[in-house]
Amino acid sequence: MGSNGHHIIPFDVYIKIFAALIVLTVITVAAAQVDFGAMNVVIAMAIASVKAGLVLAFFMHLKYDDKLYAVMFGTGIFFLVVLYLFCFLDIHSRIPVSNPL
Amino acid sequence: MSIANTAPKPYYHAHHYDSDEHEYNTSKLGTWTFLITEILMFGGLFVGYILFHSKYPEMFHAGSKFLDWKMGALNTVVLIFSSLTMALSIYYAQKNQRGKMLVNLYITLACGAIFMIVKYLEYSHKIHMGTLPEKFFHYTGPEATEFSNLAMYFGFYFTMTGLHGSHVLAGMGLITWLIIRAHRGEFDSKYYTPLECVGLFWHLVDLIWIYLFPLLYLVG
Numbered sequence: 001m002g003s004n005g006h007h008i009i010p011f012d013v014y015i016k017i018f019a020a021l022i023v024l025t026v027i028t029v030a031a032a033q034v035d036f037g038a039m040n041v042v043i044a045m046a047i048a049s050v051k052a053g054l055v056l057a058f059f060m061h062l063k064y065d066d067k068l069y070a071v072m073f074g075t076g077i078f079f080l081v082v083l084y085l086f087c088f089l090d091i092h093s094r095i096p097v098s099n100p101l
Numbered sequence: 102m103s104i105a106n107t108a109p110k111p112y113y114h115a116h117h118y119d120s121d122e123h124e125y126n127t128s129k130l131g132t133w134t135f136l137i138t139e140i141l142m143f144g145g146l147f148v149g150y151i152l153f154h155s156k157y158p159e160m161f162h163a164g165s166k167f168l169d170w171k172m173g174a175l176n177t178v179v180l181i182f183s184s185l186t187m188a189l190s191i192y193y194a195q196k197n198q199r200g201k202m203l204v205n206l207y208i209t210l211a212c213g214a215i216f217m218i219v220k221y222l223e224y225s226h227k228i229h230m231g232t233l234p235e236k237f238f239h240y241t242g243p244e245a246t247e248f249s250n251l252a253m254y255f256g257f258y259f260t261m262t263g264l265h266g267s268h269v270l271a272g273m274g275l276i277t278w279l280i281i282r283a284h285r286g287e288f289d290s291k292y293y294t295p296l297e298c299v300g301l302f303w304h305l306v307d308l309i310w311i312y313l314f315p316l317l318y319l320v321g
Contacts, residue, residue: 015185052308
């Protein structure tokens, strides 16, 4: 605990998170050398999301902070997913037009 | 410029807050609200990228071949390292080790500069090649004949990395402001709210690059 009661994440936790992020970056590059077809994007986004989770939880202190901040962040992501789903439905449910502009 | 001789400047919270803690939490709440608007701004571009990528996968793949993944990987490592040093500067502020706090802020600023230099090298190469968005596109290689809408990929590339790069520049400006205030001896374990809030912004910039790198350079 700091002098004002804020949680202080230990130094070696920061170093371990940094090491994990570098390892995951290497895995991202290595996975891109193999062709998984349509799964390429999914795999890359899954690894990126693990990295993002580590940055959010430790570097941005969400794991130790008031859960209010995590809920706010989750709300933003939720509406981003809503945006994606509606755009996805629109783009992929269109019928071909005879006069494409 | 030494901080050793500077007496700590006592900080009292602004009069419209009940306590230091009240001010700290309000500042953080405001910062997180701002970060969500940032996520939704970049999010629109990500949604556009993913949808058009699913419509023209071969064209996006051809476009990504113009990018050097080694440059992107270097910038990824630089930004992740700068995120570590940014977090450590807050750690040392919490521990009242102001010298190490300043060193970590300087390293973070230097990493931002390295990122922008690599970005400059990549941009100048593409401007030279003529692989630019829409009407500025004047590349005439075989890929341009195979994919008539190749310029769309570079529209996404320059918009997304350009918006991200402008955030790195803004972050560097904010970190410079932190360094000036840190030299004045304004931050310690009792008051480091600006470090915390700029730190959150800097980590978000890193977070966005974590998604941009595989999307633009690797998956294509």
